[in-house]
Every structure is written in C-alpha cells, then in structure tokens.
C-alpha cells in the first residue's frame with residue numbers, strides 16, 4: 001500500500017514545485033518545439049502490438065528493416081521484388097532495430113518530417129526519405145508509394161516514433177558530432193587501424209562475411225564496407241564526416257557513444273581508408289543539392305562550388321571548408337533578405 005502511495009505524493013510535490021517555478025518565470029511558449037531525449041528511452045517492441053492491420057504492417061516493417069535482403073534484396077526469387085541493389089539490411093547502419101541513439105535512429109522521424117532537405121532543395125516526406133536510402137545506401141530503386149513495403153516501413157517508423165511530439169528537438173538523433181582534425185585524413189594510418197580494429201569482422205577486402213552463400217538472399221553476419229555489394233557513392237555514409245561520426249560512436253560493433261574506444265583522429269582516418277576503396281557509382285549525382293550554397297562540404301562529387309579541390313572535399317582538411325560554407329550561407333541569407341525587403345521609401 002505504502003509503496004504505491006509514496007511515489008504518488010512525491011509526484012504531487014514535484015508537480016507543485018514545478019508549477020510554482022513556472023509561475024515565477026515567463027510563460028512557456030506552447031508552440032516552441034518540445035525537447036526529448038532518446039538516451040534512456042526503452043526500445044518499443046512490435047510483438048506487443050495486436051494482430052490488426054497496424055500491428056501486422058508494423059511487424060512486416062520491422063522484418064523488412066532487419067532482414068531487408070530476404071524480402072526486397074537483389075537475390076530474392078521474385079524479380080519484381082528486387083528493389084534493393086545490395087544485400088545490406090537497413091539495420092546494417094540503423095542499428096538496434098533503428099532505435100540506437102546516435103546510430104541514425106528512426107525514433108521521431110514521423111515527428112520531424114516533412115522536412116526541408118538540401119539534397120533535393122525541397123520539402124521531403126518520410127516516404128521520400130526512405131527512398132533516398134533505397135537509391136543510395138541500398139544502391140537500388142525507389143519503392144512505389146502504394147506498395148505494401150513502403151506502407152510497412154512508414155508504419156514501423158511511426159511505431160518507433162510514438163510519444164515523440166511533432167517538431168521535437170531530439171537528443172540522440174542522427175550521429176554524434178566529433179571534433180574534426182584540421183588536416184587531410186591519413187589513409188595509410190586508417191589502413192593500419194582497419195587491420196587492427198575492423199578486419200576481423202569486415203574482412204581483409206572489406207567484403208564482410210555472408211550468412212550463407214552467394215545468391216541465397218540471407219545477407220551478412222558482418223556487412224561489407226566497400227565493393228559491389230556496398231552502399232553507393234551518393235549515400236550519406238559515403239560522406240567522410242558522417243562516416244567518421246558513425247564509426248567513432250558505433251564501431252567496433254558493441255560500443256555506443258558512452259563506451260566508444262576510437263579517438264576522433266582514428267575514426268577520421270579509418271573512415272578515409274574505407275571511403276578510398278571502390279564502391280558502386282550513382283548516376284546523375286550532379287543533380288543533388290541543386291541550391292549549391294547548401295551542398296555539404298564532404299559531398300565528394302562535382303560540381304564543387306567553393307573553388308576548393310575535389311580531394312579536399314573527400315579527405316579534408318575540413319575546418320577551412322566549413323568557414324567557406326558559413327560565408328556562402330550568410331551571402332545566401334542576405335540575398336533572400338534583399339528579395340523580401342519592401343522597396344525603400346523615397
């Protein structure tokens with residue numbers, strides 16, 4: 001009895017203190033974005049859902065996310081279902097059922113989309129974002145918007161996003177920042193780190209280790225990092241800053257952002273080694289980032305609008321490019337302001 005009473009009292013006391021504190025400060029803006037943290041959030045489980053339409057789609061979405069290769073991979077029997085061009089799973093990058101903080105979790109994606117995206121210079125929906133990874137990370141084709149697979153992905157994304165307010169600022173989303181060294185990445189040093197820390201799982205030639213045999217659509221125990229069954233050069237992971245941040249806080253497998261073992265410098269160099277290797281090429285990449293001024297500094301494909309060489313966009317040093325990008329953004333903001341300003345009074 002007491003055990004249920006005390007927390008209730010504590011809660012009431014906390015609420016009273018909270019409302020007092022609020023009354024004293026300026027009123028909270030109810031339209032401001034909510035702030036939520038994923039760091040201690042329990043993982044939602046699709047098995048808890050009933051066997052209705054939503055539950056079935058969320059469960060299929062979870063299955064597609066973790067075993068992408070078995071349903072829409074390039075080796076599945078039904079060739080009309082071969083949407084992905086490689087045998088990765090979404091969870092090869094979006095770890096722990098796409099819920100791990102700083103491993104690009106999908107928790108909250110339903111609440112943060114539609115969203116302006118520089119790559120398209122347009123507002124993008126959840127479906128378009130899924131297809132962004134289908135065409136790049138998965139080196140494949142877009143899923144039709146009315147396909148069961150697309151509905152399953154968006155339902156699963158919706159399920160893991162439950163409880164996150166629309167427009168929230170989310171701690172633990174995307175990847176965690178690093179301090180980038182102000183130098184070109186050292187590919188040779190990165191190769192040594194790869195041999196010591198990565199090769200045991202990802203293989204001498206970054207080819208990974210398959211579950212079964214070629215053609216069986218069973219995917220990988222350890223996914224490939226380069227070569228023909230990897231992400232293509234238009235993928236987010238092909239950008240060295242994104243890869244550095246991901247690797248720094250999520251690899252070798254088993255670490256997270258609190259237990260990471262690589263230094264920022266080591267993660268930067270090993271990412272450079274990984275990205276110096278061959279991988280599939282995406283056609284028409286010059287059409288990405290049509291606004292140009294907001295093209296990420298580590299998008300290592302032409303055109304390069306800031307006058308810096310291709311090699312610097314691929315390997316750094318990045319702090320000078322970040323400075324140039326800030327200038328371009330400021331100039332763009334001024335142009336926008338000038339266009340919006342009312343004509344000067346005479």
Ligand code: HEC
Nearest residue numbers: 088089090092093104105109129130133137174231236237
């Ligand atoms: C090779 C790694 C990789 C794989 C595999 C991958 N993604 Fe991604 N995904 C990324 C990266 C990196 C980003 C963030 C890119 C950026 O915006 O900089 C991302 C972003 C996303 C986002 C938006 C997340 C957010 O917080 O805004 C969604 C949704 C998504 N991916 C869906 C998928 C789906 C669905 C699959 C499988 C069909 C998939 N991804 C496979 C690397 C991957």
Ligand code: HEC
Nearest residue numbers: 091092093095197198201222223224225247251252253270
């Ligand atoms: C103990 C085995 C292991 C080690 C060691 C390891 N990885 Fe991984 N890596 C994995 C697994 C497994 C995944 C798929 C993610 C998952 O299932 O959670 C992965 C995924 C990745 C991915 C994203 C998916 C892809 O195929 O592109 C990258 C990039 C990556 N690892 C890089 C590295 C780097 C760099 C190192 C060394 C610093 C490293 N890994 C060490 C097991 C390992």
